[in-house]
């Protein structure tokens with residue numbers, strides 16, 4: 001058994017593989033017990049057994065399709081009721097490279113369900129509990145395409161813009177109540193995401209980061225107290241400038257009269 005005192009429990013969605021599985025490994029090594037959520041029970045069990053053996057932490061699995069309302073409600077109930085939960089990693093997500101003309105709207109609807117609706121419902125489930133305890137961390141996995149919105153499928157990019165915007169609002173609503181919010185914006189990362197998204201060669205591209213490097217950098221950002229972490233952005237001041245511009249224009253919208261350029 002581990003001799004390190006538990007820091008509470010981290011519930012990680014989409015932790016059967018890819019970025020979520022690396023979060024599971026790193027958070028267990030940091031002393032968190034884990035609840036691993038995804039659809040593939042066999043993969044979850046294999047990872048859970050390895051992490052129990054490697055770290056001595058308590059690791060439980062929760063098989064759930066987060067696009068299924070009943071299954072999602074069970075995960076929401078766990079977040080509301082398990083007082084040991086101190087971290088939620090909203091990581092499960094799918095993408096696509098299809099254009100509007102190639103894409104199937106049912107696939108897009110399911111993407112919205114997972115990337116937006118599930119993430120939102122899970123956050124709403126845990127936020128009151130974190131506020132009541134005066135502590136907790138919510139890590140939302142967005143994407144650089146939430147800003148660079150023309151790069152991939154439009155629904156995917158827009159879903160990640162939502163995650164980033166929602167993170168800003170969560171910061172406003174929960175940030176002074178002991179709850180830490182971090183939005184993580186990965187660039188291309190070498191995971192099965194690209195097989196699902198329809199462009200497998202991206203995994204071999206020279207600009208593609210390993211999931212291990214991505215998560216280690218994201219956790220370093222969390223340790224630095226960052227609200228938004230973009231592991232692949234070397235010019236960190238570029239984010240500061242972007243964010244300063246957004247905040248500056250936000251203060252200019254409130255006028256009862258239309259702008260002079262629209263007045264005839």
Ligand SMILES: NC(=O)c1ccc[n+]([C@@H]2O[C@H](COP(=O)([O-])OP(=O)(O)OC[C@H]3O[C@@H](n4cnc5c(N)ncnc54)[C@H](OP(=O)(O)O)[C@@H]3O)[C@@H](O)[C@H]2O)c1
Pocket residue numbers: 013014015016017018019020037038039040041043064065066067091092093094095114141142143144185186187188189190191192193194196
């Ligand atoms: N890879 C990239 O280049 C990249 C870049 C930017 C952002 N991201 C974001 O990073 C996050 C993790 O992606 P990844 O790269 O690690 O992809 P991945 O390797 O494909 O992993 C996705 C995870 O989500 C789970 N999942 C998928 N559909 C689900 C559903 N309906 N219900 C529950 N779990 C589901 C998968 O497990 P099961 O199949 O077992 O359910 C898997 O554990 C996503 O939000 C993605 O948008 C990835």
